[in-house]
Every structure is written in C-alpha cells, then in structure tokens.
Amino acid sequence: MKHLAQTIKALSDPIRLRIVLLLQFEGELCVCDLMAVLKLPQSTVSRHLAYLKRSCWVDTRRQGVWMYYQISRESCTICRELLQLLMRNAGDLPEAVSDRKTLAAFLKSKPATCS
DSSP, rough: HHHHHHHHHTTTTTHHHHHHHHHHHSEEEEHHHOOOOOOOOOOHHHHHHHHHHHHTSSEEEEEEEEEEEEETOOOOOHHHHHHHHHHHTTTSSSHHHHHHHHHHHHHTTTTTTOO
16 A cells, blocks of 8 residues: 555656656656756756656666666556556646657757766
C-alpha cells in the first residue's frame, strides 16, 4: 500500500507530472532540456527528478557532467497502466502540448555546452 501511495503522490505535483509527460513523449532528456521547458532553475528540476527517481518513475544515465532521465524501464504494473492512461488523457492538454513545442524549439537551437 505504501508503494502505491508514493507512486501516485509523485504525480500529484504539476511540475513532476509535466516532467513525466515530457519523458513519456520524448524518451530521454537532459536536466538542461527540462530546465529550458519548465523555466525553472537546475536545483528545482533536479529535486523533482530525484523525487521521481525515488518513486521508481525514472531511470538515470550519466554522460560526462550531464544526467539524462527516462521513464523507468522496469516500472511496476500500476506505473505502466498509469502511463498509458496519461498518454491517452493528458497528452493533449494545452500545457503538455505547449511543453512539447517549447522542447522542440529548444532542441533545434540547443547550445553545444548542454549535450
């Protein structure tokens, strides 16, 4: 029961929900990608990502000084089902669409120092 509550609670924050939706649509993203979309400082984005990692929503990969995040490959059944539900019902929300457009624009002009 505790795992289920923590899993659902992780998505109760709008920032974390936006991060999960972005990762779900884009696959793997760097902290700097998320900072650009969310318009938040690195410390805030990293704090939310750490929460998602503790809640088993995301996996990490380090490349040089950058950390890359993706939806956990070993998600529990409830996480996989929630992700499918989110894809069907939240992917077309105005904020989610806007986030994806902002990310696409950022990735086109992404600075070489952030890759």
